[in-house]
Structure formats: structure tokens, C-alpha cells
Amino acid sequence: MGTSLSSLRRQGRRLGIAVLFVVAGGGLWEFQERQHQDAYTWMGVPTWETFSPTTMHRVLRNDGYLVGWSDIRVNPLWVSYQVEAVGDSQIGSRPNFQADWRTLWPVSADSYSGSGYDRGHLAPNYAIAAVHGRSAQVDTFLMSNMSPQRPELNRQLWQRLEAAVMDHFAPRFERLQIITGPIYPERFMDNVFNRVGFVEVPEAFYKIIVAPHNDAPLALAFIMPQDVNGNEPLDDYLVTINEIEARTGLNFFPDLAVDIASVLEGELRLQGWALDEVAKKPGRYQ
Template sequence: MDWWWGRGRSRRRVGGRLRKQLRRRGAIVLVFVVVGGGLWTYGERGIYDRMSWMGVPARGNSWLALHRVMRNDGYLVGWSDVRISPLWVSYELTPVRYADIPPRPPFKQDWRTLWPVATSSYRHSGYDRGHLAPNYAIAAVHGPAAQQGTFLMSNMTPQKPDLNRRLWQRLEEAVMDHFVPRFGRLQVITGPIYQDDIIVGALNRVGWTEVPTSFYKILVVPGESPRALAFVMPQDVAGDEPLSDYLVSIDDIEALTGLNFMPQLDPAMEAALEAGVNISGWGVEEVSSLPGRFD
């Protein structure tokens, strides 16, 4: 029996040593996970800050503005799992770097969205798959790999054809052909605006995706003395209206969306930049009534 008792004590000692080793290794793994996760979060935050001047758009007072940030090559998306739609996209534009633009790639479903927004979701709906981060501008500035990401369904919103193919297209052309060359660098934030009535909005969907009533685009020239220009365009347009008809303040868009744009701005600068409409220096009159490329 002594030999059996000795073996039992030996086993317990070995088991105790093994448990200590496992606990020690587990603690080391936990440290690596915590530190690595912290470094990854810090790194991602740095990338977000570089891709969205003065901070990514934040939720204001409305719970309907809850969203999570998804990163793509060339642009960020604020994705809503309630609207099943992007609430905003943010990207930086500079003069053209890639002159040879590849053909338009196919639309792709985004596995990161909780709900399956398929490439065929808009079929027979009467709505276009409207890009928020535009194909041409992202491809010309950020390259072919970034262009592929603009065809993810997480970058699409239901847009009526006369808005998507005409008025909105004309605004995108003015941004890339006129405003970027004029200033050299632009921060763009763009997205949809939804119904005030939650029930009506919940029922008005294309597939899973809620249909917006209108769309906004905010243009910012970053710097110590920044300037901004903002537009809101409704779904029901003819397409040939002057762009200047749709100028608004950033404060107006924040009230309509429940979002806080450029949350890291100094309050005094925020008030000066966001409270009014100031077209001085933009040359809006030069492009306001230009026809689109496809008109």
C-alpha cells in the first residue's frame, strides 16, 4: 500500500505542477491578448483618424444613429444593423493618382453585415444600388484594390434613378473635377437621411435595407482655417436642378441624422464651420448648373 500511496502523492505533485504551468501560460496568453488587442485598437483608431478628419462621425442623441465602424481600403463605413444600411461613409480625396481606371467590378455581398444584403436585393424595386463611396473617385485616388471595395453591398443605398444617375452624379463630378483641383485635399462625409416616423421607415424597405428620403454630402477642406460645404438632396428630383438649390449647413444635417460630425473639433471652430452656409471661395456658381457626363 505504501508504494500505491507514494504513486498517488507523486501524481498529485505532477498534477499540481501541470496546473501551475497551465495557469502561468494562460496568464501569459491573456497578457498577449490584452496587449495585442489594445495595440490593434490603438492602430485601428489611428487609421480611422487618418481617414476621417477630426474624428469619425459619432452618435448624437438618437438611438437610431447607433452604428459600428467598418474599414475598407480608401474609406470608412458607419454601418447600422437597425436600418441595415450605412449611415455614413468617410473618405479623403486628393488629385488623381491612378489615371487608368479598371472596368467596374461586380457587386459583392459583405459578410460583415449581420443581415444578408444580397447583390440582387434591389431587383425590380425601382431603385438603383447607389454608391456612397463613389467608384471613380476612390479608384482614381486610392487605386484599383480600393475600387473593388466600393462595390460591396454595405456601400449601397436605394436611390431613385434620376437622383443616382443625374443630380447625385453631377455633384460627384463637381467634387472630383472642380473642388479637389481647387483645394488639393478634401474630406468627404456622405450618407442617407431617413423618415422621422420609425414605423413608416421600418416598412419602407428594399429587401432588408431601409429606403432613405434624401441624401447628404459634406465637403471639408482640412487645416487650421477649415472651410466646409454641405448638400442635402431628396429622392424625388428631376436631375437637372442647380446644385446650389440643395446647400445646407452641417448643423442641419446633424439635426436630420442624429450624428455628430467631426466630434474632435474645438467648439468655437465647430460653431464657425457648421452653423451656416458659406460658399465663399468654393466657386459653386461655376459648376452648379453644368450637365453631367451622361446627360
């Protein structure tokens, strides 16, 4: 009897230690998650307006940015990161593209070869490296951060917008919240076989830029289609955040107060951005 009681006590102590470990580990996980959310998102991680297979995604955490990854599209639905003004930053050498073991379907560094599409960064190489460092720069070359983009979009119009964010918008504000990702046709079956390997090809891309000013945040939002020439003015592609939500089925900034969200997401306001100064500025590769 004494031996049995002693054995039960030992098992109870082990169980107690295991429970404590799980609780402590869970608390650490929540703390780390909050750190990532605070560093890479503003007013909540994007989620879906209505649940469906095409809006369902899981969050991949990387150094410098978060990815809302879709195993149906085999593509990010969104990428979220923050930037701030930097000096004359010298970033490291360009890393190699690499597969991400977390994706359900294999997407290798050469998956786009011969397709006519570029491996288009969503979290940009330069901005992430300049703000978040070398480790974060390496993470931007994960294939889970890529989406098929036509060269005229990736190397010209999209590149010009990325340059405007760091060279023009970031110096005007303390920090910027960026959410970017692909847009697909409304009907899934209309595009289901339009793929590069396993990766579905988007018809357009969006970028949301927010300057989080307490009760009066400012926002710019763009939708850029694949079939651009590349030299178009940036302001030709201005939209409201509500338009992006309608086309993606996503809900951005879910923690934002309704009255502030109605203005930020529903109205097109250009005050404070001086977009006209860079809208027609040539890109690096023109």
C-alpha cells in the same frame, strides 16, 4: 508536491503568455483603428447625438473608407472617406456588386432588381479607385456601401456632385474629408415598410465636404431629395452641417473645438470653393 508546483508554474507561464498576447493584440487593434481613423476620417468618427435604435450603428472598416452601418435601417447611416487631387487617372474595370457577410440581414447584388431604384454608391467608385487603388475600388461594390436611389438622382444630380468633388474641389485643396449618407423621415414608423427587400428607402441624401485647414477649415454641405429631375443647380441644395445633424441625429466631427465647430457647422460659407463654376455643369449621363 513538486509535480503540483511545477504544473502551476507551467500554467502560470501559459496564462502570462496569453495575457501578453491579448495586450499586444489589443494594442495592434488600437493602432490599426487609429490608422483607419486618420486615413478616412477627420476630427473623429461620426457618432449619435442621442442614443436610439435608429441612430445606433457599428463601424465597418473597408479599404479606402469606413461605413457606419445600421442593422435597423439595413443601410449605412454614414460613409467617411478622404480624397485628394489626382492626375489623369486610369482606374480598373468596373467590379461586380457583392454581398457583405458582415450585414445582419442579407442584401444580395440583385436585391434591388425590379424596384425602380439604383444601387447608389455612397463611397464613389471612381474617387476611391483613383485615390486609394484597385483593392479599395473593389470594396466600394460591397452592398453595404449601397443605398436605394432614384435614377434621376443617382445618375444625374448625385453624379454631378461626385464629379465636382474630384474635378473641381479636390484640385483646389490639399485633401478633402467627405461624409455622406441617407436621410429618413422623422418618424420611423412612417417609413418602416418602405423597403427594397430588407433595405429601408431614404427620402434624401446628404454629403458633407470639408477642407481641413488647421484652425480655419472650410465646408460645403448638401441635402438632395429623391424626387429631383437631375438637372437642377447644385447650389439649390446647400445646407449647413447643423441641418444635416438635426435630420439624421448624428454628430459629425466630435473632436472639433466648440468655437470652430460653431462656425464650420452652423454657417453657410462659400468662399474658396468657386461653386458657381460647376453648379450648373451638365453631368456625364445628360
